[in-house]
Amino acid sequence: MTGIAMLGTGLIGSCYTQALHGGRSRDHVDLVYSRSAEKAAAFASTWNVARSTTNLAEAVNDPGIDVVVVALPNDLHEQAVTAAAGAGKAVLCTKPLGRNAAEGLRMLRAVEDAGVFHGYLEDLVYPPKTLKGLQSVQAGDLGRVLWVRSRETHPGPHSDWFFDRARAGGGAIIDMGCHCIEIARSFIGKEVRPVEVVCWGDTQVHPIESEDHAVGMVRYENGAIGQFEVSWAFRGGMDLRDEVAGTEGTLWLNHWLRTGMEMYSAKESTQYVAEKSESSRGWMFPVGDEVAALGYTNMFADMLDAFEQGHEPAETFYDGYVVNAIMDASYRSIDTKRWEPIDLPLWHGQGANETSRLSRAFDKDHELVKRERMPDGKTKLILRNTLTGEISQRVQ
């Protein structure tokens, strides 16, 4: 059995542990690291973890440990990854990989130089409905993907360090834009190079330096656009939605509010409703199995299958570094108010390959712009003359 160490006893350390224990039925966290012996003991007792330590070096060097899971605040990722790689252990790191692309790239180099297995824990490309959507998109059911819109908004994070710009590396973009960017990149095709970004971001509500709102557009080399929308001041819970628009189809995913379970209670509920839920009475949107719905279960199954079978998981540190580079350009764009190029000193995907407009030949002189069935039962064809550019219509 694979020996697993969990570094961190916070929100994500608990979610990851629940997912690991419930997922493939053969995974178990063997060792937990916390700064405090009391917290470590409490975590170990809640989640039935056999051993704990307050020494990070001891955790990663433990001979019974094969895989180290980094579930620590953003400013501690690099240090933990370097320690795990130095100990020759496989390392799985939560999002964002780094606080910027330079940090992300150093982490990628550290695991590559050490020759250890690495996985980027981007859960939101693994929810069951996202995996099903990705399969359809990859099979071509939606045609060519033109535009992906991904939104994550909630009233704000649950711990102090998120609000400290230096520790977190930024605000809502680094915290949640990273999810939206990787979701869009997955639907558009991870081999397609992201070229430039234009982004607005501002601090509208919280008394902090970091942005609590942002909207950005990432332009890919094939013309596709990945749009992200993030807020740390949205009221009403956690709104997690994705939309994919292709030349032949559309996909809408709603992950959290309005997922199919809606409950009303006139009384104050005593039950936990869902992550970042703001209501415990009236209309509520509980989630049946949070760790599955958020993708953690499938994510760890992919990571551990890949580790045991000796191949790469769907998300590696390389993906985390690309996402970091897109976020760096987003922050530059907020300052310059212009499209900013995405700097990718390391790129594994396709080379320059601008996709031209789709040809929709109608007859020898025309392309079809649009076809629509009208209320009178007739069909209107809107055509463009390929020689003159003239637009005309025919009614059939």
Ligand SMILES: NC(=O)C1=CN([C@@H]2O[C@H](COP(=O)(O)OP(=O)(O)OC[C@H]3O[C@@H](n4cnc5c(N)ncnc54)[C@H](OP(=O)(O)O)[C@@H]3O)[C@@H](O)[C@H]2O)C=CC1
């Ligand atoms: N969907 C996702 O993939 C999510 C990912 N995350 C990511 O997980 C990481 C941790 O976030 P989260 O678990 O929510 O954060 P929390 O604040 O809930 O927990 C962080 C944990 O890290 C440990 N820690 C160790 N050193 C420090 C330190 N110097 N300062 C603060 N904490 C420390 C603490 O455990 P102890 O006190 O026992 O030492 C603490 O419980 C972040 O990178 C975040 O972006 C977070 C939420 C969701």
Ligand SMILES: O=C1CO[C@H](CO)[C@@H](O)[C@@H]1O
């Ligand atoms: O998706 C998420 C929910 O909120 C958390 C706190 O802002 C994020 O860190 C996390 O990635």
